Amino acid sequence: MPVLNVRGATVSYGGRAVVRGVDLAVEPGEAVALMGANGSGKSTLIKAVAGLVPLASGSIELFGTPQKRFRAWKRIGYVPQRTGAASGVPSTAAEVVSQGRLAHRFLGMPPSRADRDAVTQSLAEVGLADHAHCSVDTLSGGQQQRVLIARALATDPDLLIMDEPTVGVDAETQAALAAVVADRIDAGCAVLLVTHELGPLTDRLDRAVVLADGKVVHDGAPPRPVGEHADPHHEHAHPHANGDTADEAIWGGK
């Protein structure tokens, strides 16, 4: 049974369909990249999965349950597109990460030992153990992004959905975060990763789904990493060299 099963999903903004009849299934433990050019509908699709925007038509099942009846949101970690973790209300990194535990808690109950441990561990995983009590608005943009990733990890998800989680994060930290996500994949967590380019997680991806103009135009093997170009057997016709933009239509240029 897929952890996520999207069938014929259409999402419209003001009467304009920006996600158009998308099918997308993610199996348990599978790591899938969602790719495509700016404006192709990637964020809108995963917002629909997270229940943040309604479907105009089609259906979404989460862990075999229709989304409308789904209640086990603690099984899903969601890292939204970069907005900064600072909300205008002063809160510490640990407070933001503890939001990831809210679905685990009974209403009105203080955090349990398990909640506190999960927050501490998630902050340590993203390398911010020393910043737990820092106000997020004093952290850099990249550190704020790591706080949002820690918040998603803190729920101990079975499905981790990330919308360009490493934009604005330096290469070294990207590699460290990729290792954190790879550990979760090893532990059986499924991942749906919105990304423009395949970074250090490339080797861990099972599939890439590519959107163009709101539709799926590819669902299969991830594109080869750029390093592949160094391979002497590499036989890729460079679209930029001859004016052919077919590859960009598939993988989405930026």
Ligand SMILES: Nc1ncnc2c1ncn2[C@@H]1O[C@H](COP(=O)(O)OP(=O)(O)OP(=O)(O)O)[C@@H](O)[C@H]1O
């Ligand atoms: N809240 C909104 N109201 C109206 N139109 C929107 C809204 N959000 C997104 N759009 C439009 O919907 C289309 C798809 O946007 P979306 O953000 O899903 O694409 P994306 O593939 O995630 O792009 P990017 O890579 O730039 O984040 C775009 O044309 C965008 O302008």
